[in-house]
Amino acid sequence: MRYVVYLRDWYYNAGIIGFLNVLSEGERNISNVTSKFDIMLHDNHIEFDSDVLSEFLGKYKKLAFDIFFDIDNYKKRINSLVGRIQQPDSKLTKKILQEVALNGKTVNAFIKDIYGKDLNDIFSDNDIVSDIQNVHNKINEFHSNVDVYKYLNDHDGAFIKYFLDIEVAKRICSYENIMNYIEDLSSGIKSPKKNEQRCFICGDFKKEYDLNNAVTQISGFNKDNANWIWGFQSSKAGLCALCALMYACALHGIVFISRKIGKDYKTFFYALNRNTDISTLYHSYWIFREKINQKENQNKPFYTILQEVTVELINQQTHAVAENINFIEVSENQFGGQGTKAYNVYNYNITKELAGFLQSTGIEHIPRGYYNSGDYYSDITEEILKKTLAQSLNFSDLARYFDYFIRSLDGKSKIKAHFSIYKVMKYILKYINQIKGEKKMSQEQQNQIVSKAFYNGKFLGEKIGQDNKLKGISYQLLNDLKISDRNSFLDKYLRLSMAYGTEVKLGSHNELIDMDNFMSFGYAFVNGLLSIINANNNQEGQNE
Structure with a gap:
């Protein structure tokens, strides 16, 4: 059929x-x-x-067993037990089983299936040390969960049914x-x-x-x-x-992870859904699953992983398309009865413009680093990625990062900025131009504005030479940019240019007419001034 x-x-x-x-x-x-x-x-x-x-049911059970069984965890606990009973002053009582987390029904059912008797029976006999060593040797014959499944399935398979009934059917x-x-x-x-x-x-x-x-x-x-x-x-x-x-x-189309909540571990289920074709949806599931299981992501905030996965999914597309990408989070509800669940939905509404921006930028060019003040710590990649996907990144964010950066230049400041303000500026300016700009300029034109403004500011900074004066001037110009006061910025810029004999670069790319062009010039110019302070501290590479 x-x-x-x-x-x-x-x-x-x-x-x-x-x-x-x-x-x-x-x-x-x-x-x-x-x-x-x-x-x-x-x-x-x-x-x-x-x-x-x-052969569908057999495949189903085999994959389920591989997901939820953890032979490495069993090996770790058995190794601990062997270490305990080998201690000269160790008392061989069942209390040891509780101390090494080997007193549960599931672990005893498993050991009975592979060895013929469980740990409770072993500790009731006289030859405890020998039996435990034999169990240890038997468990270490298995190199993967699949090895365990094959062994059990070739015998009576009773533990497979017992285990899946607990981990799958009931939960x-x-x-x-x-x-x-x-x-x-x-x-x-x-x-x-x-x-x-x-x-x-x-x-x-x-x-x-x-x-x-x-x-x-x-x-x-x-x-x-x-x-x-x-x-x-x-x-x-x-x-x-x-x-x-x-x-x-x-x-088998959902990703399962165990996360520590307080002192206990809690299982979370994640489904990825997007309005796309089945082949892409299948490929997306595997990207998500592999990303979750990467070691470097084990201690990363989960919503950060979701954001990174979203960007990767978008970049996998051959062309930019508008779509919704949803991650449905399901967790056991501790306040409900058995089988009740709590839900969260992480939704990313991706416009065609945003998809095009992310594809042209690439996740490797999203700014990296962090800033902190005392006990407060913030990952800049996480912040920028979150606002990018929410389509809420704007000039006020750029002004905030400049403010953190300038304040961190003071050796007595509690604020420490460990990021490239130049890369942050380039990214946010590109984002605003492509996503929010009313009169979008070409990327080449924006690069020209940023480049000329940066080196114009850098040349002026070299003329000024004094760190305190450079920071003061940068703060004043930054305050004008915060409120988009083009006239006040222009007045200061012209006065500085005349006072130090530097060429006036502002205006050759319609900066006096188009506000986005002006803001791009202004922030790049301030960045150029600040690069001299870093150069004086042998840190210019951080900016460029």
Whole structure:
């Protein structure tokens, strides 16, 4: 039987991605998925034959086990136990198991499956040290979660079911009916004879399964709230086998991470959804998943990672397009009952202009660094990226960074600025010109204005020569720029040019007519003045 599945809501879309992920056993390249299986990918739907589902449930469980089981954690705890029992004065009691976090039901069920008896049994025997060493040796034979799965699956597989029931069925989604879905799909789903028999998602096939079986814990649906939503007639919310399978597969189209909240670790689920074609959505899922798992991102604020992923997703496009990129965050609600969830949505509305700006800039050219004052610390990349995506970056931000930078030049100041004000200026000016400017100039023209103004300011700064005087002049000019007072700035600029005999550069690129051109000149000119202070402190490289 052949079936067609269309993109729908965010959770259903995660199910389509998860379906492809399971089918291919974690194949990253979508073209390899379609070449190996009888499946066709279109912009907004997939088409497949039920024959591809022959080993689907086994693949599903294997990937789920690989996600949630952690053999390295077990090795670490067993190593701690071995170290404890080898200490000369160690008392071999079950209290040690609690101290090394090996007293739980799950770990004992695992050890019993691979060794024949659990730790409680071992500590009830006389040969504790020998048994523990044997367990240690056995666990260290496994090099990955997949190795563990294969070993257990080749035996009775009891622990696999036990573990997935705890980690998946009770906490995330009901996967037990997947075989029923597959059997229905293979034999052909029934068509509804009456409208009230139609699946409430696709409307094409007869509903056979309720939300509690298929839409899982993450979505927040169960029989009780389905009754409430559907006027105490949960039968209205039934699903066909095809839609039920897609929802069950969402487990493998979502990214799972464990984050420390206070003293405890809490599991968060993240789904990425964007208005794009299925191939791009699948590729986006893998970019997101890999970014999350990078070591350098483990201690980074999570919304910063989302922003960086968003920029990377945009840069992957062959051309700039307007779109919405959403990250749906689901976490266990500590104030609710079992299975209740709390939700957040991080939405990025990407205009065509913003996409074009990010593609032409590249994430590697987003300014890096930080500033701090006493206990206060701020990552400048995080700030700028957040305002870029929110499309709220403006001249006031540039003035603020200049203010921090000038104040940091005072050795007695508590403010320390560790960023290139020149790179910050170039980025923000380019952003304003391309995204917010009323009369957009070409990038070449803006570069010409910035370059001439910077070196004009630098040449004047060399003439002035005194740091305190340069800082005072820079502050005065910066105050004019903060309020866009072109006349006051021009008056000071002309007086300085005449007093020190420097060439007047302001005006040759319509700076006296166009305000954006004027602001570009003004900030670049002040930057040139400040570069002399850095040069006097052997730090000019930070600016340029």
